Amino acid sequence: MSSLSAVRRTVVNPQYLNLALRTYSSVASTTYNSASRAKSHTLTPKRHISSTQQKQTTEYFPAPKTPNVKEVKTAWAHPVYTDAQMRQISIAHRKASNWSDWVALGTVRVFRWGMDLATGYRHPKPGQELPAMFKMTEKKWLARFVFLESVAGVPGMVGGMLRHLRSLRKMKRDNGWIETLLEEAFNERMHLLTFLKLAEPGLFMRVMVLGAQGVFFNGFFLAYLMSPRICHRFVGYLEEEAVITYTRAIEELEAGKLPQWNELDAPEIAIQYWKMPAGQQKMKDLLMYVRADEAKHREVNHTLGNLSQTMDPNPYQTEYTDPTGDHPSKGIDTVRGTGWERKDIFPTLPKN
Numbered sequence: 001m002s003s004l005s006a007v008r009r010t011v012v013n014p015q016y017l018n019l020a021l022r023t024y025s026s027v028a029s030t031t032y033n034s035a036s037r038a039k040s041h042t043l044t045p046k047r048h049i050s051s052t053q054q055k056q057t058t059e060y061f062p063a064p065k066t067p068n069v070k071e072v073k074t075a076w077a078h079p080v081y082t083d084a085q086m087r088q089i090s091i092a093h094r095k096a097s098n099w100s101d102w103v104a105l106g107t108v109r110v111f112r113w114g115m116d117l118a119t120g121y122r123h124p125k126p127g128q129e130l131p132a133m134f135k136m137t138e139k140k141w142l143a144r145f146v147f148l149e150s151v152a153g154v155p156g157m158v159g160g161m162l163r164h165l166r167s168l169r170k171m172k173r174d175n176g177w178i179e180t181l182l183e184e185a186f187n188e189r190m191h192l193l194t195f196l197k198l199a200e201p202g203l204f205m206r207v208m209v210l211g212a213q214g215v216f217f218n219g220f221f222l223a224y225l226m227s228p229r230i231c232h233r234f235v236g237y238l239e240e241e242a243v244i245t246y247t248r249a250i251e252e253l254e255a256g257k258l259p260q261w262n263e264l265d266a267p268e269i270a271i272q273y274w275k276m277p278a279g280q281q282k283m284k285d286l287l288m289y290v291r292a293d294e295a296k297h298r299e300v301n302h303t304l305g306n307l308s309q310t311m312d313p314n315p316y317q318t319e320y321t322d323p324t325g326d327h328p329s330k331g332i333d334t335v336r337g338t339g340w341e342r343k344d345i346f347p348t349l350p351k352n
Helices: 002-012 014-039 051-060 083-087 099-119 138-152 154-170 177-196 203-226 228-254 268-274 283-306
Strands: none
Touching: 083 283, 099 138, 099 228, 138 154, 138 177, 138 203, 138 228, 154 177, 154 203, 154 228, 177 268, 177 283, 203 228, 228 283, 268 283
């Protein structure tokens, strides 16, 4: 009899009843979302809600949390950009000067063609009016951003991983290259996570990303084993194209061609990561922050492509004897679109 009473008390216990209802709601929500994504073949823009609405929604539908965990922090703090610094970012191109540069540039042009085809994009020539099928909408821009950032996060991780393994094999230091490459991969992933707050990839986009990542990762892995210099030059040229892409998006937004983004707030993940100040937390500001990051990656990889891949220290992790001199830095106070030349950074080191 006592056992039966215990069972009855357990069944009607409010704590267990609430737990059962939450579990059912979570399973039902997951099933519904999975079915919805399976039906979608493109990016679906997410309905934007204010931070107040977000708070109310979170309080009404409490998300399950890991016990005793308050916050998960990143190991890499993003440098603070000012509005004036971001407005100085411009399109730049490093001219190919040798066969390795031409290999890198040619490969980027092939990749650009494939990406344009996949995302329905065509860059207009000065004064050219594109056909309606190539006019970019908010939805098409987000599709291009998601695809671009899912690929852009690969090179830094591959390069950092291979240099890490090389350091283990050689049993000697890597002179600071690993940290910068891994931080670049992390930064590109933060771009992707930010845009995913604004749009939900459908099945077709996910398959495209899966295929592109599989091919690109393995191809870049083999290429970096053969010639790290060409790979860094390749990424430098790839980031040149990224700066062009985000510059055009900003220009179209300013021209009123993307009305849905005029008053759109940047996601909270972006505000926290870039430390976006009050009054600079709109979609346009977000694009400017991302473009500034891409411009920095452009400079970093062109610079690394100019250095000795086995001897030279990473100039972005180096403390110089003349701190007031003109040196590479992590911020965008000084941005060289074509990279720093080796002789300007380490004039006393022997030639390659």
